[in-house]
Amino acid sequence: MKEKHGLQLNFLDRLILGITKGDLNLAFSGEITNDSKILINRDILARAKKALPYLIYDENPYTVITEEGKIVWVIDAYTVSSSYPYSQYTTIQHDGIKENINYIRNSVKVLVDSYDGTISYYITDRTDPIAMAYRNIYDTLFVDLDEQIPEDIANHFVYPKFLYNVQAQVLKVYHNVKPDVLYRADDLWDIAKYNSTKSTKATGTYMEPYYTMAKTVDGEKFGLVQVYTPDEKQNIISYLVGSNEQGENQLKLYKLSADSNIVRTNATRQTNRRG
Secondary structure (H helix, E strand, O other): OOEOOEEEOOHHHHHHHHHHHOOOHHHHOOOOOOOOEEEOOOOHHHHHHHHOOOOEEOOOOEEEEOOOOOEEEEEEEEEEEOOOOOOOOEEEEEOOEEEEEOEEEEEEEEEEEOOOOOEEEEEOOOOOHHHHHHHHHOOOOEOOOOOOOOHHHHOOOOOOHHHHHHHHHHHHHHOOOOHHHHHHOOOOEEEOEEOOOOOOOOOOEEOOOEEEEEEEOOEEEEEEEEEEEEOOOOEOOEEEEEEEEOOEEEEEEEEOOOOOOOEHHHHHHHHHHHO
16 A cells, blocks of 8 residues: 555645745645645655654665666665564664664665655665564555565665665674673674875774675675674775575675785785775
């Protein structure tokens, strides 16, 4: 089901709206009729948050052009919880607040028509009990489960950066899930850093993940890339690639050999060339 926030206006509505907006042309213009409509909430994130405020929305929506030439905004939405049993907590920041969570899933895609503001909520992960509960409560808001996201839109989905950053942080510890290794904490990683000087000390600024064409053993793919080093060391030990394949998020960790001599300064120059 699609939702519209257009208001049908009579003269009194137009007069009140004109006073509120400080533009009396809305009341007296001959171009506006009783069949005219106005979009009150034009910001796409504000519209999505008003329609369903219980989700967390990615702050970096992007546009896709359909085969019909329409421009559609894509917003990644997340369900979160702090009550998932036996799970590691992490801190996220959204809407100006910090929150401790131990569960996050990118289970909802929000499509917003750039012309009339129509909002469509699609559940992309039916195994998420939180998303399915919202659907049962707001059954007129979500698109029917049998209706797929149009292929000309789904083919242009990218891996969401908000989710990727959360996963990249957790993997610093949980890339190795052997109980004895986790107990001893002797296989910790860190996000690679870069320096603007020739210093070889393990200091500097943490690298931010970036979208790029990554050539891996699985082939070439477009996605987010983050690089890891062993904790308090400089040699690169692995890299994480987040891509979207046929509308589904794919996250793969590629490990280098333990005796790899690829060091942080090389990664710095490569990043600068890409930047």
